[in-house]
Amino acid sequence: MARRSFHHESEETRRNDLIAATLDAIAESGLKGATVREIAERAGVTPGLIRHYFTSKELMFQAAYRSVVTTMFETADEAAAAAGSDAVGRLRVFVLSNFKPPIVNPRNLSLWAIFISQIPVDPALAAIHREGYLSFRDRLGGHIEAALAENGRNLAPGELRYLAIAINGLMDGLWLEGSIAADMFGEGELAHIALSSVERLLGITLAEK
Amino acid sequence: MARRSFHHESEETRRNDLIAATLDAIAESGLKGATVREIAERAGVTPGLIRHYFTSKELMFQAAYRSVVTTMFETADEAAAAAGSDAVGRLRVFVLSNFKPPIVNPRNLSLWAIFISQIPVDPALAAIHREGYLSFRDRLGGHIEAALAENGRNLAPGELRYLAIAINGLMDGLWLEGSIAADMFGEGELAHIALSSVERLLGITLAEK
DNA sequence: TCTTAAATTATTCAAGTGTATAATCAGGCA
DNA sequence: TGCCTGATTATACACTTGAATAATTTAAGA
Numbered sequence: 240m241a242r243r244s245f246h247h248e249s250e251e252t253r254r255n256d257l258i259a260a261t262l263d264a265i266a267e268s269g270l271k272g273a274t275v276r277e278i279a280e281r282a283g284v285t286p287g288l289i290r291h292y293f294t295s296k297e298l299m300f301q302a303a304y305r306s307v308v309t310t311m312f313e314t315a316d317e318a319a320a321a322a323g324s325d326a327v328g329r330l331r332v333f334v335l336s337n338f339k340p341p342i343v344n345p346r347n348l349s350l351w352a353i354f355i356s357q358i359p360v361d362p363a364l365a366a367i368h369r370e371g372y373l374s375f376r377d378r379l380g381g382h383i384e385a386a387l388a389e390n391g392r393n394l395a396p397g398e399l400r401y402l403a404i405a406i407n408g409l410m411d412g413l414w415l416e417g418s419i420a421a422d423m424f425g426e427g428e429l430a431h432i433a434l435s436s437v438e439r440l441l442g443i444t445l446a447e448k
Numbered sequence: 449m450a451r452r453s454f455h456h457e458s459e460e461t462r463r464n465d466l467i468a469a470t471l472d473a474i475a476e477s478g479l480k481g482a483t484v485r486e487i488a489e490r491a492g493v494t495p496g497l498i499r500h501y502f503t504s505k506e507l508m509f510q511a512a513y514r515s516v517v518t519t520m521f522e523t524a525d526e527a528a529a530a531a532g533s534d535a536v537g538r539l540r541v542f543v544l545s546n547f548k549p550p551i552v553n554p555r556n557l558s559l560w561a562i563f564i565s566q567i568p569v570d571p572a573l574a575a576i577h578r579e580g581y582l583s584f585r586d587r588l589g590g591h592i593e594a595a596l597a598e599n600g601r602n603l604a605p606g607e608l609r610y611l612a613i614a615i616n617g618l619m620d621g622l623w624l625e626g627s628i629a630a631d632m633f634g635e636g637e638l639a640h641i642a643l644s645s646v647e648r649l650l651g652i653t654l655a656e657k
Numbered sequence: 658t659c660t661t662a663a664a665t666t667a668t669t670c671a672a673g674t675g676t677a678t679a680a681t682c683a684g685g686c687a
Numbered sequence: 688t689g690c691c692t693g694a695t696t697a698t699a700c701a702c703t704t705g706a707a708t709a710a711t712t713t714a715a716g717a
Contacts, residue, residue, distance in 0.1 A: 412617030
C-alpha cells in the first residue's frame, strides 16, 4: 500500500481546513457521520493529524461552532453596514438578510440545530452560543433605536430591551421554520412577514420608498 | 451470575416505558448517550427486548419524537380549551402556556433540538415535525380568528395565514431562547414580551381585565 | 551539509455500537 | 395438568469509534 504523500500546510490553513471539513461532515450526515475518520478524509488528511491540531474531538467541535456563530452574525452585520446612511434602511437590510442565502439554507439549519442540541450537555458550547446571541441582539437593538430616533421617537431603555428580544425571537422562529420546510412558504413570504411584523411591533414603516 | 427475573407487561405499557426511557436518555446525555443498552437499563429491561417491540432503533426514535410533538401540542391545546368561553382569553392562555412549565424546561429543549437536528437526515422525522407544526399553527390561527372576531374584526384568509405564521414564529423563537438560557430573562419576562407583541401584531388587547 | 524539531502518516488498541440468535421463562388453553 | 406460543433474557458477532503510539517525512537553522 503506497504511503500517502506528505503535504505541509501552514497551521492556520490546516486548522481552517479541518474546521471546514468538520462542518461539511456534520451538515451532510449529522453528528453520527461526523467521525474523526470521515472528517480527516474530507480534509485530505490522516486521522492522527487531527489530534495534532486539536487536543480532542470535542475541542474541534467547539472551534467549528464558533465559526458558525460568527459567520451568521457577521453576515447580517456586514449587510446592514453596507446598506447606506439611513437608519431605517439599515434595520430593514439587517432583518431581511436573515431570510436570504447564505443564511437560509439546509446546511445552516443542520449545523445550527446540531450545535444547539449539544448545548445542554456541553457548557463550552453554551458559552459560545450566549456570546453570539448577545452580540446579535445588541446589534439589532442598536438598529432599532436608530431607526426609531430617525422617526422622532425615543425609547426608555427597558422598552428597547423588550423590543430587541421580541424581534430577535421573531426572526429566529421564522428563520427556523423556513429552514426546516422552505417548501411550505412562498418565495419571499417569510421575509415579507418578518418585515411587516417588525413594522407593527415598532409602529414605523420600513418598506423602501 | 443470577439471571434477571422476568417481568411481564402489557404491550402498551412496555412500549410507553421504552419510549419514556428513550426520551430520558436523550434528554440527559444527548444522542451519544442514548444507546440501546442505556435505554434498556433505564426501562429495566434487556437490550434484546427492544428489538421485540421496535424493528430498529430508528423506528423507536420516531415513535419517541411523535410523543414529544403531540405532548407539546396538546399541552397548549388543553390549556386553551379549559380557559373558558371568551375567545380573547383562550388566545391569551394558548400563548402563555408555551412559556410555563412543563413546556419551558431544559429537558424539552434538549429533546426538541436533538430531534430537529435529525430532520435533515431523516425524512420520517421531517414528516412528523411538519404534521405537528401545521396542527399547532392551524389551532393558533383558529384562536386568532376568533379573538379578532370578538373584537369586531374580520380577516381576509391570506391575512390570517400571515398572522399565524408570524405569531407562531415569535412564540417559537422566544420559547427557544428562554429554554436555552432561562437565566438571561426575568421571571415571566418572556411571557410578557410574547403577550404584548401579539397584542401589537393583532391590534387588540389581550391582558386580563 | 548535518541536525533537530515539528508535521504527518501508519498502525494498533480497547471500548462501545446495533443487531442477530438461541436459550429460558410465564401464562393461557386443551 | 401439560404443552405451546410469545415475551424476555443471555450471549455472541461483526463493525466502528476516538485515541494512543511509533515510524516517517519535511522544513529550517547552524
